[in-house]
Amino acid sequence: MSGFRFSRLRAVAHKEFIHVFRDPRALGIAIVLPMIMLMIFGYALTMDLDRVPLAVWDQSRTPQSRELVSRFEGSRYFSLVASPDTYRDVEEGIVTGRVMVALVIPVEFGRQVASGRKAQVQVLTDGSDANTTTLALAYADAVVKTYSQEILVEKVRRLTGRPPALPLDLRFRAWFNTDMESRIFIVPGLIAVIMMLIAALLTSLTVAREWETGTMEQLISTPLRGSELILGKLAPYFAIGMVDMLLSVLAGRFLFDVPLRGSLLLLFGVSAVYLVGALSLGILISAKAKSQLLASQFAFVATFLPAFMLSGFMFDIKNMPPALQAFTYLIPARYFVVFLRGLYLKGTGLAELWPQGLLMAVFGAAMLILAIRSFKKRLA
Amino acid sequence: MTDAAGSYAVTLRNLERRFGEFVAVNRISLDVRQGEIFGFLGPNGAGKSTTIRMLCGLLEPSSGEGTVAGLDIRTQREEIKRRIGYMSQKFSLYDDLTVEENIDFFSGIYRVPREKKAARKDWVLDMANLQEHRHTRTGLLPAGWKQRLSLGCALLHEPRILFLDEPTSGVDPLSRRTFWDLIYEMASQGVTVFVTTHYMEEAEYCDRLALIYRGELVALGTPSDMKGSLMADQVLSVSCERPHEALGVAAGLEGVRDAALFGRDIHLMTEDAGDLAPRLRQVLEARGFQVGTMEPITPSLEDVFVSLIEARDRADGSQQEFKA
Numbered sequence: 001m002s003g004f005r006f007s008r009l010r011a012v013a014h015k016e017f018i019h020v021f022r023d024p025r026a027l028g029i030a031i032v033l034p035m036i037m038l039m040i041f042g043y044a045l046t047m048d049l050d051r052v053p054l055a056v057w058d059q060s061r062t063p064q065s066r067e068l069v070s071r072f073e074g075s076r077y078f079s080l081v082a083s084p085d086t087y088r089d090v091e092e093g094i095v096t097g098r099v100m101v102a103l104v105i106p107v108e109f110g111r112q113v114a115s116g117r118k119a120q121v122q123v124l125t126d127g128s129d130a131n132t133t134t135l136a137l138a139y140a141d142a143v144v145k146t147y148s149q150e151i152l153v154e155k156v157r158r159l160t161g162r163p164p165a166l167p168l169d170l171r172f173r174a175w176f177n178t179d180m181e182s183r184i185f186i187v188p189g190l191i192a193v194i195m196m197l198i199a200a201l202l203t204s205l206t207v208a209r210e211w212e213t214g215t216m217e218q219l220i221s222t223p224l225r226g227s228e229l230i231l232g233k234l235a236p237y238f239a240i241g242m243v244d245m246l247l248s249v250l251a252g253r254f255l256f257d258v259p260l261r262g263s264l265l266l267l268f269g270v271s272a273v274y275l276v277g278a279l280s281l282g283i284l285i286s287a288k289a290k291s292q293l294l295a296s297q298f299a300f301v302a303t304f305l306p307a308f309m310l311s312g313f314m315f316d317i318k319n320m321p322p323a324l325q326a327f328t329y330l331i332p333a334r335y336f337v338v339f340l341r342g343l344y345l346k347g348t349g350l351a352e353l354w355p356q357g358l359l360m361a362v363f364g365a366a367m368l369i370l371a372i373r374s375f376k377k378r379l380a
Numbered sequence: 381m382t383d384a385a386g387s388y389a390v391t392l393r394n395l396e397r398r399f400g401e402f403v404a405v406n407r408i409s410l411d412v413r414q415g416e417i418f419g420f421l422g423p424n425g426a427g428k429s430t431t432i433r434m435l436c437g438l439l440e441p442s443s444g445e446g447t448v449a450g451l452d453i454r455t456q457r458e459e460i461k462r463r464i465g466y467m468s469q470k471f472s473l474y475d476d477l478t479v480e481e482n483i484d485f486f487s488g489i490y491r492v493p494r495e496k497k498a499a500r501k502d503w504v505l506d507m508a509n510l511q512e513h514r515h516t517r518t519g520l521l522p523a524g525w526k527q528r529l530s531l532g533c534a535l536l537h538e539p540r541i542l543f544l545d546e547p548t549s550g551v552d553p554l555s556r557r558t559f560w561d562l563i564y565e566m567a568s569q570g571v572t573v574f575v576t577t578h579y580m581e582e583a584e585y586c587d588r589l590a591l592i593y594r595g596e597l598v599a600l601g602t603p604s605d606m607k608g609s610l611m612a613d614q615v616l617s618v619s620c621e622r623p624h625e626a627l628g629v630a631a632g633l634e635g636v637r638d639a640a641l642f643g644r645d646i647h648l649m650t651e652d653a654g655d656l657a658p659r660l661r662q663v664l665e666a667r668g669f670q671v672g673t674m675e676p677i678t679p680s681l682e683d684v685f686v687s688l689i690e691a692r693d694r695a696d697g698s699q700q701e702f703k704a
Contacts, residue, residue, distance in 0.1 A: 011488025015477065022476045214470035221436050221466035222489045223458060377457075379438045380399070 012232025062110025524555025
């Protein structure tokens, strides 16, 4: 039996490089698509709530009510967009979506606050978007509570001559993402999703194309071995994948201002392992489908959806039903998302992240072996 | 079997391939001598490609045995692949690669030694007459040129046996002729050529022929054997005015197996031309046809194959009737 020959692998790799560089479609998928995805998801997929459009109906028009309004205006979470003076106007604002939160200060507000009695303010929100409403309400609650507390403190100071010591004082600090910007959290995970999709999409076409054009029959008639063919086909896409990785890291650093706290070398090392798994999965799909259209569609569904929905990138795995949670262990993006977030945000290394690294290596090796085995050197 | 395999380039013993219920190749046995041009002839779907694919290690036989270059087609497929050249029916080089890049790729796959690479590439470019087009994208070449390049790529590693599956289908007649000149050249250098075709004039170029029909071997021999002894029927050529109408009359006569127009003449297949000729002349003249010459001729290969295939159909038909 003739053994594995590097020279044959090199011949395949060289040919594949030529295919890729002469095919604008492949180059588009390879370079343009990941950048577009990074832009779209990086900028659009924000879970932060800033500058909630606010309408204020100040019926009181007193120094006290103006103070409350100015506190809302001063908060970066709200921006005053309307000052209606009827419930009709308030309702219209919310219905049309120009206003998300409406603050209604009753006529007696100023008088009640001044005289130290309990005063009420009304907050109306658009409940059709439950998530945003919950956040907006929490912001409004915080603004009102702070003001309320200050009134109380002032009152005590006037009575006793010194400000009271508050019984509890919460000092809050969010580690690793001090400003709590979701961008910092999303971009590293996004890299895992994009790499999975692009890698599998690229290779999903290669074997199927040889079947469609009939060149596979010619290859089978030669002494070429499965390992030489598959590894040769992986080579150029691996190179492209690493370039994509580099572009993503650069975009993360300079476009999205996401600092990398961990080791750059480890980042690329682990990406290489992850990439081999994703590329091999694409080859496997391609070899089974034998048609480019079917293969690319299947690759899209088999990689993008799980990586997006079930990797912990978008939705917390702990909140999923147990059966779905068990399924997520099969999705390599799950490990890469954790790895990337650890590396980017916490600066952790292999000491903490070795289980994820190991599982990605297992996935990569398994996919590579399956991909090589998928080449049968037989027509039927 | 090793004895036979030693002196023959290809041997087949009861080779069979089924796809589910369908028998694509039905127990074929034959031997191909070293250095001969062996034609594998038959209509589309007869099982030609299936047979050639089994020989080249692309398909596994369902039963039976075979050797190529003395190696077993079941157990030594990869060994065989290093010693043969194969050209599939469908054009199978890379369209987006240049002529030279395609040659380099197959040179790499066949592991042509480094010191020989340049010389082999030149040889292919000369042979295919593509020296000036070495940097042209292969997809832009005319069909005939592509075929020559395919042949060249299949010969890079100097195989002793060449398998060509309908190498000239879809190629214009002039290019077809040029292609056969290349095949002759290979054969003169001692390369065994196993070629499938459904072009009758190409069959004439072969040293020996196998006729295959519905997966079965119908006849085996040299082209002249086939035209002589294998042909049970005689061919009577009749020249006559209004041949189209005369054909209808002649076909209805007793003793006429088949009737067809060949140019302005009518060819009639019959068991006994001597008996038929006077009767035919009488009938035609009675109907007012002006009858010219009427003579038995040497059948063309096409006549032979039509006759053999129809004989096979009749035999199958009577068998079916018998079964019913």
